[in-house]
Structure formats: C-alpha cells, structure tokens
Amino acid sequence: MTTRPTIAVVGASARAAAFSLLRAGFQAVTADLFADADLRRACPAERVTNYPHDLADYLARTECDGWIYTGALENYPDLVDQMAAMRPLRGNSGSVLRAIRNLLLLQATLKDVGLDFPETFACSGQSPGAGDWLHKTGLGASGSGVCEFDSLNLPTEGYWQRRISGVSCSAIYLASSQTCKLLGITRQLVGEQWTGARQFQYCGTIAPWELPSQAVAQLHRIGDVVSKEFELRDLFGVDFVFDGKVVWPVEVNPRTTAAVEAVERATESQLLCGKAILYAKYPLAISPTSSDRLLHRCGTLEHPRLADIPNAHAEVAPGEPMLTVLVDGVSVADVESKLRQQVAKLEIELYGCMTQ
Template sequence: MQSSIRLKNSGGATGRRMKPNCNSDETQTIAVVGASARAAAFSLLRAGYKVVAADLFADVDLAGHCPVTRITDYPQGFVPWLAETVCDSWLYTGALENYPTLVDELATLRRLEGNSGEGLRRVRDPLDLQSVLHQAGFLFPQTITADDGLLRKGSWLGKTYQGSSGCGVGTSGKAPYYQQFVSGIPLSAVFQGCALQGVTRQLVGETCAGAAPFQYCGTISPWPISHEAQHYLQRLGTLLSEEYHLVGYYGVDLIAHEGQLWIIEINPRYTAAVEIVQQACEDVGSCFGKMILYAESPLTVEASMRDQCLSKSGCYSWPTMADIPAAGSQIAEGQPILTIFAKGESPVDVHLELQKKAEELRLQIHAGAISC
C-alpha cells in the first residue's frame, strides 16, 4: 500500500509526500483547524505546503513552525478566525466531524479540503451506518437507542458520538446510543478516498499513559493483516466512498476478534493515526508509534519543562516528542500533556519502547524533575 497524497478540491487531505498543486509559482497556504492541529500541520509542512493553524492548545512546537492561534470559544471561534485568515483552503481534524453545520458554515468562507456536513451527518449516524454495513455483509456491532438496563449487563457500551479519542464512551450513565461490546485487539484502518493506506494498532486505556478506559492514547504501524482482511478493508473503502462520498484521509476504528474485523466507528477526517501510517509508508521495513500522555492530576507547565521538552523534540519530519504545551499552561486531570514517539523493528518493540518512555517521563513530569 502506498501513501502518495496531494490535495484536491473538496477532497484532498494530507499525506506522506503531498505535493502542492503546481498551477502557480506560489506555494499554497492551508489552514488546519480542530481540537489539535499539530499532526495534520506537520504532514502538510513535510509536503511543502505553507500552514496556518487554530486549535485548543497552540502548542509551542507547532508555533515554532507555523502561525497558530489558540481558540477559546471552541468550536464556534473557528468562524471569525477562518474569515480573517488568508489561506487557499482549509481542512479539519477531530472532533469537528461532530459539528456538520459548522463545517458547512466554514466551507462558505474558504474552500474545504475534506468531507462536507451532508456526508458527516450520515456517516456519523450509527443507525445509518449499521444498516449500510449490514446490507453489504460487513460486521458491525448491534447498535440501538433504547437503554432497557443494557449497561448493567456489562456487554453494552453507551456512546454519545459527540467526542473523539474515546470521549463519550462508557459503561455507565445514559447515552443516545448503545452498542454491543466486542472484545479483541483495537485497530484502525486509514483510507484516502476509497484507497486503503495502512492498518494500525490502536493503544487504548494504557495505564502508563495515564489514559482512562476506552480513551485513545496512541498508534503503532504497520500492523500485519491477512490478504483476506486487506481485501475486506479495500471493499469497505469502496463502499464508504460510494455510499457516503468520503474524500481525503479518514479512519475506521476496528476490533480484531477471533480472526474477524468488526467495524466500530468511522472518523471522516484526518485522524491521529495518519502521521504514523505516513512514516511507515516512507520507511518500509520499520515500525513506528506514538503515545499520548495524560495528566493524572492537575499540572502547571513550568518554563523549564517546556524548554527541556522543546530542546529534545526534534524536527517535524520525525519528532521524538510533540504537542508540547506552553509555559504557564494549566492542564486538568485527564487532559493530554504531550506526545512521545518511537521507532523499532516490530510492533512489539515499539510498544515496549513507548511504555518505557511513558513511565519514565510521567514520573518525571509529576515529580517536577522532567529530563526529556
């Protein structure tokens, strides 16, 4: 599988070696908006685009490579920001797929490189998705809207479909939807349009990262799958492209259970897994991964922590650490602190290295003696 990507009107996303359209001598400027813009922005920068960004964090490593604005009125604050921003087009990251009306409003301001609100409404409707997938012969857990005490039985999950990275998923409390729980290995398939780009192992709820149950905390790629599974996913990409008109990069959350792939959810935009798939496509034979560290207790970022992390972060072509918060940032319990990266010969090697780095760094951060 290759990942040679370029932006196209209403359809491109970012990629391993995205090439700017060469209709003029000037490099295009792409605006990136979302909860976190860093990964997509770095992908675009590697491809030679100019980038401007707006997100919830305005992390210092991103600010060192492109203009970035911290949005406090999320997500409505993206409207005046994009209206005032000079750019050729824009794309979004998580969790703007949950705001289709806002996406359409932003698309009236600048050309959208991604999926419009119409497609988002359908593909993010689990009942619509369930019907389409079942009719096509794909595995999708039974999903309903009635509670009937299902959560107390322990085999169902409540899902809001209003968050990202596992937010809004749980085993207690009321929710708009309830999905039958499928045990197994969490994976993700990354597509561009109908084309499968790569398969990743998703890291979820890892204690060394300080992650909550069901909370996404990292990615490892490539993940080996059978030829049969690859054909299954390629057929899925064709279905999603034709039925929902999905374009650009998007992700599909999967569970590998007893030799079968269950489709859990569609994330119709640039996902956190994309940058790792890009690296795996670029350096064939190696394995890459990242892990997000979450705060176990409230944390104030000191200038010394910022400086130490930034000095060790590397460059955007392949960082060793990223999403570094600014000095003075107040990070609440359960919120992301930063992201670490690793490279190895196998998924097991990368996973062990990420766990080792996470344990060491987490202890140093919370002891106030960080040494990156």
C-alpha cells in the same frame, strides 16, 4: 517561483495534521485548543477558548487557499457548512458528516452488502438486554462519549452498541470520487494506564499492524462501500475491532486522524512507528525551563521524537493531554518497550518523582 498553497488546519488539536502538510510542501496556519510550542515554532498557531465556535471567526479573518478540520469538528456539521462557505473546504461537508456519524445508517449500509457490524440501536431509556453493551453518545472523539452499560443510568439519547472482544485497530483511507485507497492499518492504544488515559480513551498508535489477508480484504471492501455510499472524500479513518477472524467496524472518522502521522512515518522509514499520548495524572504547571527543555529534545519536523509540547506557564489538569511521544522500532515488542520507557522517563522529569 511557485507559491506554496496555504492550508488552514482547525480542530481540537491541529499539530499532527499541520506537520503532515508542512512535510508535503504546503504552508500551514492553525487554530486549536493548545497552540503548542512546537506547532508555534513550525507555523502560525492561534489558541481558541470558545471551542469550536471561535474557529469560524478565525477562518473568516485568515487568508488561506483552503482548510481542513481535525477531531472532533465532525460533530458540528452546521458549523462545518458555515465555514465551508467562507473558504474552500478540503474534506467532507456537513451533509456527509450527518450521514456517516449516524451509526444506525452506517450499520444498515454495511449489513446490506454482507459486511459485519456490531448490533447497534438507538437508546430509549430502556435496558439493551442481555449481553455486553457500550453506550455511545455519537458526539465524541478519541474515545470520549463511550461508557459501559450501567443499569442505574439508562440514557434516552445516543446508541447502544454490542461490545466486541478483540484488538482495537484503525484503517486509514484516501478517497476520491472514483477510488478509495487503503493507506495503512494500525493498532490503537486505548485506555492504557501507563499513559494516564481513561477507559476507552485513545492514547496512541502502532503502525503498521499486520492482519491476515482475509481481514485486509474485508478492510478494502469496507473502505470501498463507505466511501461510495456516503461520498467520503480525502483522508478518513475506520475504527474497528479484530476478533481473530472478523473485522468489526465500529465507527468512521470522516477526516484525518491521529494515526495518520504514524502511518506516514512507518511508510517512509520502513520501520514500525509507535505513538503515545501522555495524559496528566496530577495537576501540573509547566515551567519555562521544562517547556524549553522538551522543545529542545523534540526532534525535527521530518522526524519528531516528542510533539505537542506545552507552552511555558501552561496549566495541565488531570486527564488532559500533556505531550506526545514518537518512536521507531523493529518489532511490536520493541516499539511498546520504547514507548513505555519514554513515558516513564518523562513522568519522572515532569512530576519530579516516579508515578504509580
């Protein structure tokens, strides 16, 4: 009998990637900030407190055939290299991370081949000038490290990037040394108040997202260029804004992303998939009854309805993620309506009253 390879998944949240591996026939072991109840039920899961540095200790004592990382470990390239020396890494090394997360280098690479990229330059304590600008630390994930221009706070580190009006989207790719395949295009839910998310904070995905053929062609070329020039391997994502005519890539996530499970589900079901992350609006202590009830309703590994179920006695502070909702639908309006309804019902259940 063939033994299924065991892959360790480490990062801020390991659940989505671990579930994808389990569905694909791998065994998974995980370490992240939550070790949520549904993840514990599906595979071994360990919660780390000294993130991300405890992940190296975890990997050193964990038997596995390889490992992958989720967000936001791409911001720690030295740690990734340290861990890659312990166990085989299925993903991008520290040298790749240093290059691809440099927005100036990414900008130059894309513009050199005629692709668009928002005007971006390094902060130096000066105003970026006229226009609508965003400050990016270059060290965030899921929208953290992004804020609007504030004339009273002129940073000396990070980047200024010109803000592009349009629809926030993402593209998911799978790259090897020879090819780069566009797996799916999604709309990103960002800063949606009904989820409790902060401004610029990623809070969900709708997949697939239809774009004109010209825009899809741009995305194919973007994937080919960045995978070749930066030697990206395996799964990666490109966040972009579509202004109705032009695809404006804004950054590359050089690892599996939160949108991947929505793309997988939509591809399998031939329906649209919606995913929404519910963030706490008030302090919340999860009772054993609430955790058990949510776990009972979460669905199956192959088709989850709720995910990232908090453990009994977990204390969730305002702004922290509470759980994830996944739905299927026949149209974008159908998916959006179902997500909003499910989130509203869950808030009533968890808080005991309707939140505003």
